[in-house]
Amino acid sequence: MQKVNVFSKKLGSNLTIEINGGGPSITRLYESSADENAPGNSEISLATEFSDRNWEAWVNAGWNNWGAICN
Amino acid sequence: MKTAYFSISFDCNEKCVFCPCSENANNQPDVSLQQMKQSLDIAIDQKGVNHVLLSGGEPTLKKEFLQFLEYIVSKNLSIGILSNALKFASKKYLQKVTDITGTENIEITTAIHSHIPEKHERLTQVKNSFRRSLEGLHNIIDAGISTSVKYNMINYTYKELPEYTDWVYKTFPDDVTFLICNIDINGVALKNKDLIAVTFEESTPFLETALDKAVEYRRNGRKRNVKVFTTPLCTLDPYYWGFVNNRTKEELAALRVPSENPVNNRLFLGIDSDTGTMFAPCQNCALKDPCPGTWKMTGELFGDQIFKPFESIATI
Numbered sequence: 001m002q003k004v005n006v007f008s009k010k011l012g013s014n015l016t017i018e019i020n021g022g023g024p025s026i027t028r029l030y031e032s033s034a035d036e037n038a039p040g041n042s043e044i045s046l047a048t049e050f051s052d053r054n055w056e057a058w059v060n061a062g063w064n065n066w067g068a069i070c071n
Numbered sequence: 072m073k074t075a076y077f078s079i080s081f082d083c084n085e086k087c088v089f090c091p092c093s094e095n096a097n098n099q100p101d102v103s104l105q106q107m108k109q110s111l112d113i114a115i116d117q118k119g120v121n122h123v124l125l126s127g128g129e130p131t132l133k134k135e136f137l138q139f140l141e142y143i144v145s146k147n148l149s150i151g152i153l154s155n156a157l158k159f160a161s162k163k164y165l166q167k168v169t170d171i172t173g174t175e176n177i178e179i180t181t182a183i184h185s186h187i188p189e190k191h192e193r194l195t196q197v198k199n200s201f202r203r204s205l206e207g208l209h210n211i212i213d214a215g216i217s218t219s220v221k222y223n224m225i226n227y228t229y230k231e232l233p234e235y236t237d238w239v240y241k242t243f244p245d246d247v248t249f250l251i252c253n254i255d256i257n258g259v260a261l262k263n264k265d266l267i268a269v270t271f272e273e274s275t276p277f278l279e280t281a282l283d284k285a286v287e288y289r290r291n292g293r294k295r296n297v298k299v300f301t302t303p304l305c306t307l308d309p310y311y312w313g314f315v316n317n318r319t320k321e322e323l324a325a326l327r328v329p330s331e332n333p334v335n336n337r338l339f340l341g342i343d344s345d346t347g348t349m350f351a352p353c354q355n356c357a358l359k360d361p362c363p364g365t366w367k368m369t370g371e372l373f374g375d376q377i378f379k380p381f382e383s384i385a386t387i
Contacts, residue, residue: 004357005384010310017309019361026313030286
């Protein structure tokens with residue numbers, strides 16, 4: 001598993017992104033008051049496989065994944 | 072889902088100034104119903120296709136559109152349609168479609184280019200197209216079909232994306248998906264690139280404001296799916312990455328693809344999309360895999376310096 005450290009200007013803190021990790025979904029950030037509580041260097045997870053939608057709990061649910069193929 | 076992308080007609084009832092098809096796309100020989108059926112059979116046999124995405128041009132203008140739908144249904148495949156929804160302004164026509172497909176296995180995506188009718192119609196170059204596409208969309212939604220409304224990020228309208236986002240939440244029920252896309256600057260769009268092309272640097276602040284609104288709506292109990300396509304992670308604050316549709320590993324089977332030089336009626340098996348992380352700076356980026364990248368032409372127009380690769384801090 002790979003980890004990447006990134007800085008979010010929006011949150012004013014670092015985030016550690018785990019690729020395909022078991023950490024909480026990145027969408028946790030959007031839950032109520034999550035950003036106020038975001039700890040520095042908090043760990044969140046991104047998935048690489050299209051079929052693995054664990055980090056897409058609400059924003060990417062659904063099946064329209066080629067809908068953007070044309071203008 | 073294994074998708075076959077079929078560009079079944081280059082006819083269109085709009086003249087969008089950012090169309091990725093070339094102006095002479097319609098000079099290509101017409102693809103016959105027999106060719107479409109045979110191509111689908113091959114895609115099923117060789118690629119295990121189980122979903123067909125119908126595009127064009129405007130696919131509903133294809134004379135044999137309903138017959139091809141019948142054939143797709145007979146193969147037990149699900150159907151996606153990229154349509155401007157003008158024809159669906161007629162409930163009678165929509166009924167003809169759903170009589171064939173039912174409403175469970177069909178999904179329709181329609182781009183509304185601005186919430187300001189005059190601007191939408193400046194881009195489509197067709198009077199009353201805003202009102203008629205909206206009528207079509209509402210008919211589709213009322214019929215119980217899965218629906219997506221698509222916004223294309225272009226120079227002429229990108230600053231209005233936050234207001235457009237409010238309009239989407241006001242106008243459509245929450246089960247309508249909201250897609251925000253960067254566009255393929257090809258064909259007619261390439262000719263009009265001064266009106267069309269916008270850099271990530273210019274558009275990102277407006278995209279982020281729009282996504283802030285989506286988060287706020289979510290916190291106030293709204294449940295809409297919002298997806299951002301063809302936007303590299305390095306162009307967006309990490310806070311917003313949960314909205315970015317991650318990269319598909321799926322290969323497409325495709326019958327014709329829009330481009331500056333469309334190849335006559337050719338069936339492609341196992342092609343990659345024209346989007347991805349194929350740019351030089353992406354090759355050493357630690358987020359190359361989850362990142363959707365963007366359109367190949369975007370990289371060619373704006374140059375590799377728009378991409379900022381990330382370094383890995385640990386591999387476990």
